[in-house]
Amino acid sequence: MITIPQVVTIAGIDSSGGAGINADMKTFHNQKVCSATIVTGLTAQNNYGVQKILPTNKDFILAQFDSVFSDLEISAAKTGALFDTAQVEGVIQGLKKYKPKHLVVDPVMVAKGGAILLTKEAIDLIKDELLPLAELVTPNLEEAEVMTGYQITDENSLLNSLHDIQKLGAKNVLIKGGHGQGELVRDYLLLTDGSVSTYDSKRLLTERTHGTGDTLSSYITAHLAMGESLREIMPNAKAFISEAISKTIMVGHGHGPLNHWVNIND
Numbered sequence: 001m002i003t004i005p006q007v008v009t010i011a012g013i014d015s016s017g018g019a020g021i022n023a024d025m026k027t028f029h030n031q032k033v034c035s036a037t038i039v040t041g042l043t044a045q046n047n048y049g050v051q052k053i054l055p056t057n058k059d060f061i062l063a064q065f066d067s068v069f070s071d072l073e074i075s076a077a078k079t080g081a082l083f084d085t086a087q088v089e090g091v092i093q094g095l096k097k098y099k100p101k102h103l104v105v106d107p108v109m110v111a112k113g114g115a116i117l118l119t120k121e122a123i124d125l126i127k128d129e130l131l132p133l134a135e136l137v138t139p140n141l142e143e144a145e146v147m148t149g150y151q152i153t154d155e156n157s158l159l160n161s162l163h164d165i166q167k168l169g170a171k172n173v174l175i176k177g178g179h180g181q182g183e184l185v186r187d188y189l190l191l192t193d194g195s196v197s198t199y200d201s202k203r204l205l206t207e208r209t210h211g212t213g214d215t216l217s218s219y220i221t222a223h224l225a226m227g228e229s230l231r232e233i234m235p236n237a238k239a240f241i242s243e244a245i246s247k248t249i250m251v252g253h254g255h256g257p258l259n260h261w262v263n264i265n266d
């Protein structure tokens with residue numbers, strides 16, 4: 001008998017396969033954890049942008065929670081794109097009912113092509129009620145600005161944002177630097193003990209970064225399910241994402257998808 005960590009992603013499906021649940025499941029498979037899915041919506045989407053969204057409703061989200069959690073032994077969960085207030089309520093209700101040991105909240109708000117994936121009321125609910133359930137929240141620079149209500153213009157304002165987002169209730173906060181400038185991509189991690197660590201990688205000069213946020217947060221979720229700490233996980237997560245970006249696969253146009261086969265057959 002083989003036992004394998006079981007996780008669930010609560011997110012949307014990307015018809016082009018590069019982001020959302022599709023990226024999550026490929027990452028989970030790569031890292032050898034078994035993944036269930038709670039679908040928050042379908043997107044008609046490609047590497048140019050999001051053309052249409054069909055959200056699932058609160059009842060159906062709760063039905064999926066019951067189906068998944070009454071059967072599988074879920075040790076970690078992550079949330080990705082959530083599209084409206086009612087379904088954020090459903091996700092919060094489901095998480096409060098089943099209390100997964102680890103919860104990573106990836107507050108997906110804007111897709112690479114610029115499409116807004118989340119309403120303003122839903123953002124408030126995420127801040128007020130979802131973040132306090134999170135072990136880790138992983139905003140990019142723009143999402144951190146939306147959460148705090150002020151702009152990140154320098155390292156000082158970035159450090160303030162880390163602390164202000166932690167005050168919203170998330171135990172640990174990771175602000176990702178993919179959308180920044182400069183030769184290095186620097187991610188900042190604030191832990192519960194108040195310490196801040198930075199993780200640098202070479203900025204890869206490519207547009208083909210569809211699903212980087214999903215891939216990073218699912219990598220972290222997989223390793224939390226394996227019992228590792230965020231300090232242990234982060235250097236390996238950065239190495240994985242850099243490799244998945246740099247070993248480009250030529251699929252589609254625009255912001256093409258990552259290579260989720262890295263390390264599998266090496």
Ligand SMILES: Nc1ncnc2c1ncn2[C@@H]1O[C@H](COP(=O)(O)OP(=O)(O)OP(=O)(O)O)[C@@H](O)[C@H]1O
Pocket residue numbers: 108110111112139140141176177178179185186187201202203204205206209210211212213214216238241242245
């Ligand atoms: N050009 C790049 N080169 C190297 N690493 C990158 C690059 N872009 C993003 N990353 C890494 O990918 C991860 C995701 O960062 P990013 O800031 O792109 O998140 P995100 O905006 O949520 O992603 P997405 O746009 O897919 O939603 C981070 O660890 C970041 O350091």
Ligand SMILES: Cc1ncc(COP(=O)(O)O)c(N)n1
Pocket residue numbers: 011012013014019020021043045080081108110111112113209210211212213214
């Ligand atoms: C269903 C879904 N979830 C998340 C994203 C964000 O990913 P990206 O910003 O890389 O396009 C997306 N585009 N689609």
